[in-house]
Amino acid sequence: MTTPSVLFVCVHNAGRSQMAAGWLRHLAGDRVEVRSAGSTPADRVNPAAVDAMAEVGIDIAGERPKVLTPEAVEVSDVVVTMGCGDTCPVLPGKRYLDWELADPAGQGIEAVRPIRDQIEVRVRGLLVDLLRPSPVA
Secondary structure (H helix, E strand, C coil): CCCCEEEEEECCCCCHHHHHHHHHHHHHHHHCEEEEEECCCCCCCCHHHHHHHHHCCCCCCCCCCCECCHHHHHCCCEEEECCCHHHCCCCCCCEEEECCCCCCCCCCHHHHHHHHHHHHHHHHHHHHHHHCCCCCC
16 A cells, blocks of 8 residues: 555645644654645744644644645645635646635634644544545455
């Protein structure tokens, strides 16, 4: 079985996509290849997102926002979009999920915690799906 790969995409790659990537790396270890990117990357990861993830023992402080490229989409099996709209490239043969989540940009940690927790639930569900054995033909 090949290692599944997931790309998390949001506009700035500073909050939602970074938290989702952090959760998936934490929960999956080396069982899933994880990437994140943004259509218009910010200068740094949202400090409230860093703090919210640190509260649950996940360190994303060393992450940097990255620009979304067609190549990143091409090498990913699943592309999870979080509010990037029409700027996300759509390639045939890829599985796309769109997660409607509030944008933590400019929010304090009190507003970011529930977003972090919603992301955890979705990432856990995605991980179960990714690691489920394929039916034998």
